[in-house]
Amino acid sequence: MTAKRRPSEVLADARRKDSREKRAKVLAVVEEMVARGDAVTLASVAKTAGVSNWLVYAEGVREHIETARKQQAGKGRRDRQEGLSPSAASLRTDLELSRQEVTALRGERDRLKAALQRQLGQQRDQIGSADLIARVEELTRQNEELASEVGDLRLVKSELEAKVEELEDDLAAARSSLRRMIRAENSGPALA
Structure with missing residues (x-):
């Protein structure tokens, strides 16, 4: 049978286990960042691993992070020496050329x-x-048609007025003739 542990021992064991897990997580994050080529800094490791800043400064963790940083710094120097990585002057020149191209575009x-x-x-x-030209031409044509129609209607009107006048004269003559006939008929021999 195992001896019964005190609560303080259980708590201490849980803390040690939690610390080991967090340290392992930090070391795994450092390896991932190096593999991806991300810049390894104490703050970026703490943020990516989701741990406190004091843990990345702790003994046994800080040394791994410093080793990874030195490897990256050495790789960057080698890349620049071999021409694999652009220099600051080259990057400034590229930036200026890009700005000029953007301005031109x-x-x-x-x-x-x-x-x-x-x-x-x-x-x-x-x-x-x-x-507008087509509309003006259309309106001009319609105006000419209407003017021609007005002229024709005036001619018809004058002809009709002349005919009305002639008919009125004929009517007046017929009335006058009818009155004479009625008078002659009335003044004629009386029949018994």
């Missing part, structure tokens, strides 16, 4: 945008002018 974009706006404006004006 923005200028070209602005020129093309202005040219497109002018062209679209001209097309709209031409379409508008063509439509």
Whole structure:
């Protein structure tokens, strides 16, 4: 049978186990960061591993992180010496060239945008002018047709007025003739 442990012993064992797990996690994170080529710093390891900053400074952990940092620093120096990694001056030159290219591209974009706006404006004006010209021609034709129709109607009106006047004269003459006939009939021999 095992001896009964006191609560303080259980707590101490749990803390030791938790510490071992966190340390193992930190060492695994350091190896992953080195494999990915991420910059290994004490703060970045603590953040990535999700542990406190004091743990990455603890004895046995800090040495692994410092070794990884030295390996990365040595690799960067070797890469620069072998021409595999760009120098700071090369990066500044690339940045300046990129800025000049961006400026040139923005200028070209602005020129093309202005040219497109002018062209679209001209097309709209031409379409508008063509439509207006067609509409004016249509209205002019309709006006001429209506003027011709008005002339024809005036001619018909004058002919009808002349006919009405002639008919009124005929009617007046017929009335006058009818009155005479009625008078003659009334003044004629009386029948018994």
